[in-house]
Amino acid sequence: MTWNPDYNPPTAQRTSKPLPRLASETTADNPWPVSLLSEKFYTAVERWPSVWVAGQITQINTRRQGSAYITLRDDQQDIAMEVNGFGRFAAAAAPFVQGDRVIIHGKPNVWMKRTSLSLRGDAIIAAGAGGSLKAMIDELRKKLKGEGLFDADRKKPLPEFPHCIGLICAPQARAEGDVITNVRLRWPVVGFKVTHVHVQGEQCPSDVVAAIRQLDADPDVDVIIVARGGGAFEDLIGFSDENVVRAAAAAHTPLISAIGHEDDWTLLDLVADLRASTPTDAAKKVVPDVHEQMQLIQVNLDRMRVRIDATVSNETRLIEGYANRPSLTQPLTMLEPHQRFLDDARTRMRIGLTRILDDASLTIEKAHASLTALSPQSTLDRGYAVVQCADGHVLDDADKVKTGDQLTMTLKHGIVVSEVKTVTKE
Known part of the structure; x- marks a missing residue:
């Protein structure tokens, strides 16, 4: 896009005076609109030449196919710039990650909608990772992994209902407010013991190591959260320090790492018992939601009531069944089978005795007849x-x-x- 000297603003922006052609001609009574100034920036930058630039990737986003967005930081000074590119540049940038040193060729560009300056990249190559921070961290990661510090069987389970949380963060940091606010929204009864440390710079590793050991030795602390907001790759380097990793591995108290944003990573994330993507995410994972727990309790109470009611109903029906049995309503019916047995036995006994008497009488009569026939009287x-x-x-x-x-x-x-x-x- 180039500057048009005949440019006229939209009707709503037109004034009775013609717009000044040069910036030096603008006044409070006759200013330029933002769009015109942005267009002049764009026109000026368009005349700048292409350039090769070297730096370290602190952020990279290639998730959207065909596009790449990179934050490139100076190797020596705390200065960074935005680089974006599409098509072949995006495909070439996809293999790179945070911490890589690269050389990018591109042309300065102004995005007029926000009047933001960036470098529109068209080529990217590795600058050699031999001395980069990422290379050193990778070597340390391999060493510590070989010692088993990152093994899953070393991870300690988090307490289900912690009473006290040890929080390690920077003083007056947003991360502290995010963790405490979200934890108390979810589980108001929990307490905190906050230890403030430097979260970047030379003092960061020693401060974090001392804080981990202090909270780990405190018998009141049930779980430790190490929290820090997002930042450039080198800003988070203190949480990849070997002493910090070993202190976290030696801790007996479960430890949660909540460093940076979801795309950020440190060696502390690998050794921690749980890695949270953000401090807010750590708050959600360290305590249960009181409302969910209340609902769970209510659901279980309802289930208990249903089961108790069902049990009582079953027992009531069973008792009613017993109460309605003839043995209780008409107890004499219990004796009827035995009475019938006795009556039958008596009848059988009478019949048997009668038969025995008849047989004996017949025998006597026969003997009497025989005696009579054989007697001298006959x-x-x-x-x-x-x-x-x-x-x-x-x-x-x-x-x-x-x-x-x-x-x-x-x-x-x-x-x-x-x-x-x-x-x-x-």
Whole structure:
């Protein structure tokens, strides 16, 4: 876009006076509109030549396909600039990460909507990572990983309901307010022990190490949060210090790392028991939500009531079933089977005894008949007589008597005493 000397602002911005052509001609009564000044910046920058520039990547975003946005920082001074590019430049920038030193070719550019200056890149190459901070951190990361400091089985579980949280952050830092405010919104009863430290610069590692050890030794502290807001890669370098990592690994108290934003990373994130993407995220992960817990309690209370009601109802129905049983409403019915058993037994016993008596009577009658048939009386009844000698012996042989002996004869009816007149022997 180039400057048009015949430029006229929109109708709403037009004045009765013509706009000055030069900046030196503007006055309070006849100023330039913002759009015109932005266009003049754009026109001036367009005349600047392309340039090769070297620096370190502190932020890079290539998530949107076909575009790349980079923050490039000077190697020596705290000066940075924005670089953006598209197409082939974006594809070439995709492999790079925070901390890489690169050389970029591009042309200065003004985005008129915000009148912001940036470098429109068209080529990017690595500047050599031999002495970069990222290379040193990568070497330290490999060393500590080899010692097992980042192993998952070393991670300690966080307390479910902490009573006291140890917070390590910068004094009057936004991160401190974010953590405390969000934690107390979620779990108001929790307490804090805050330790202020330098979160960048030479004093940062020693301060953080001392704070971790101090809070770890405090028996009241249930969990430690190390929090810092976002920043350039080298601003966060103190949290990748070897002493800080080893202090975090040696701590017995669970530790949460909440350094920078989601895209930022430090070695403390790898050794921490939990890595939070931001200080606010750490607040959400360190304590439960009181409202969720209340809802959970209410849900469980409702379940308990439903189960108790169901149990009571089942027991009530069971008791009602027992109460309505005939054994309780008509207890005599319990004796009916036994009474029937006794009656049947009595009947069977009577029948059995009758049969035994009948059989015995029949046997007696048969024996009586047999005795009657075999008795001497039966012989007498048939007309025979029993003859007895004087000594009472039954006479069965004529040789046993002689003439003149007295004999007694028993007949069917009566007894006859006679004297022997004649004895005849056959």
